[in-house]
Amino acid sequence: AQSVTQPDIHITVSEGASLELRCNYSYGATPYLFWYVQSPGQGLQLLLKYFSGDTLVQGIKGFEAEFKRSQSSFNLRKPSVHWSDAAEYFCAVGRRTGSQGNLIFGKGTKLSVKP
C-alpha cells in the first residue's frame, strides 16, 4: 500500500541556515509527489510537485526538492531559511498515478526558526 513517511516531527533551524526536510514514500509505480506548507490557521499551500522529468524541482518561496527513485525519497530543501518559513510541512503522494487531488499525506514536520 502507498504510504508517506516524514521521519522528523519537529525541526529547529537558525534563520539564514539551510534546511532539509525528509520524505520517504512507498509506491509501486511512478509517483506524483507534492510538498505543502501549512501556516497556523491557514489552509495548505502547494510548494512544489514532481510528476516526471528533471528530478530536481523548483518551487515557490525558494524551496526545491529532489526526487531520488533509488532511495524512494523526495526531500525538501531551502538554502537560507527565513523566519516566515516557520510552519508545518507536509509531503504527499497521489493515491493513483496521475492523481493530484486524492492524496496520501505524511504526518508533517513542524519547522521552527530561531533568530
Add this chain to the structure above:
Amino acid sequence: GAVVSQHPSRVICKSGTSVKIECRSLDFQATTMFWYRQFPKQSLMLMATSNEGSKATYEQGVEKDKFLINHASLTLSTLTVTSAHPEDSSFYICSARVGGNTEAFFGQGTRLTVV
C-alpha cells in the same frame, strides 16, 4: 492560485447535535471536492471525494451516514457531522479542483470541538 474558502474556521458543538461545514470555491468551478480529516500529530486522511451532482465516494472506514457530504453546485460542498461525539473532534479540511488531473486547492480548514 485559486481560492477555496471554508466556513466556519472553528466550531464548538454539544454531543448529539449536528454541525455543517461549508467548502466554497470562490473563483472557479469545482467539479471535484475532497474532504480530509486531521487528528493531532497525525497526517491528513482522506474521508471522501465528491463530484458535483453525484453521491460522494467514501474511503474505507468512514461512516457515510455520519459524515454527510453534499456537492449540489459547482462552487459549494458541505460536510455535515451528524450526532456528533467528542471523538469526532478534529480538524476538517477540504480541497477543490476544476476537474480531470488538475491541482486541487485547499481551504483553511475547520476545527471542530464536540463537548
